[in-house]
Amino acid sequence: MVLEVTNLKQQYGTHEILNMESWKIDYGIYWIQGENGAGKSTLFRSLAGMLPYSGSIMLNGQYDLKKNQIDYLLRLNLGEAEPLYPSFLTPADLISFVAEAKKSPAGQADKLIDALGINYLKSPFGSCSSGMVKKVSLAVAFLGNPSLIILDEPLITIDQEARAALFELIKSYHASGVTFMLSSHQTFQQEGLLVTGSFALKNKTLQSISYL
Numbered sequence: 124m125v126l127e128v129t130n131l132k133q134q135y136g137t138h139e140i141l142n143m144e145s146w147k148i149d150y151g152i153y154w155i156q157g158e159n160g161a162g163k164s165t166l167f168r169s170l171a172g173m174l175p176y177s178g179s180i181m182l183n184g185q186y187d188l189k190k191n192q193i194d195y196l197l198r199l200n201l202g203e204a205e206p207l208y209p210s211f212l213t214p215a216d217l218i219s220f221v222a223e224a225k226k227s228p229a230g231q232a233d234k235l236i237d238a239l240g241i242n243y244l245k246s247p248f249g250s251c252s253s254g255m256v257k258k259v260s261l262a263v264a265f266l267g268n269p270s271l272i273i274l275d276e277p278l279i280t281i282d283q284e285a286r287a288a289l290f291e292l293i294k295s296y297h298a299s300g301v302t303f304m305l306s307s308h309q310t311f312q313q314e315g316l317l318v319t320g321s322f323a324l325k326n327k328t329l330q331s332i333s334y335l
């Protein structure tokens with residue numbers, strides 16, 4: 124099992140957002156759907172260790188997010204829907220920092236920069252376009268040797284060329300064993316991406332969607 128979630132509860136103050144008894148996914152590409160405010164980003168941030176939660180989250184059947192946090196976080200990457208970086212930082216700074224933290228193999232960052240067409244590496248984020256910021260956030264989500272990559276709304280603000288490059292990256296990383304969790308209000312089908320399963324976040328839990 125790539126990911127196993129048990130009794131996950133998540134709330135902001137007294138407002139409960141998630142209450143998931145059991146959710147397991149194996150190797151694949153999953154599309155997570157849900158209305159605005161359903162809790163997708165909250166779920167992804169919880170899985171990425173960014174929010175306190177109650178319950179258990181286990182990766183690759185052996186890394187518990189609470190007990191083996193470093194091993195877990197080396198294997199799970201999140202690309203946020205609307206990434207925010209300090210305005211003085213440059214994409215080059217961010218990429219090299221994350222590459223080191225994620226133990227990225229030599230040459231991997233350059234390939235991602237090239238593939239996604241990131242060409243303002245030394246301009247501070249404060250002067251980058253929103254599409255450029257998003258492309259950098261996508262590049263860093265592929266760094267290291269992840270087992271699971273979560274991309275929250277990966278298609279927003281990126282142009283057609285970057286979109287095509289992103290789908291090529293997803294396909295090639297998936298072929299080498301990476302599981303993906305993608306959220307989008309748009310369909311992925313036209314990109315030739317074979318989705319293993321789709322889930323909808325409703326009533327604080329994930330329900331499997333089957334297509335006729």
Ligand SMILES: Nc1ncnc2c1ncn2[C@@H]1O[C@H](COP(=O)(O)OP(=O)(O)OP(=O)(O)O)[C@@H](O)[C@H]1O
Binds near residue numbers: 135160164
């Ligand atoms: N930091 C926070 N503090 C308090 N409430 C929050 C916070 N972040 C999100 N929420 C609330 O939690 C609920 C779930 O939000 P979340 O962003 O996870 O939904 P989403 O499914 O990703 O939505 P969208 O499709 O609009 O991006 C919403 O009601 C939102 O207002």
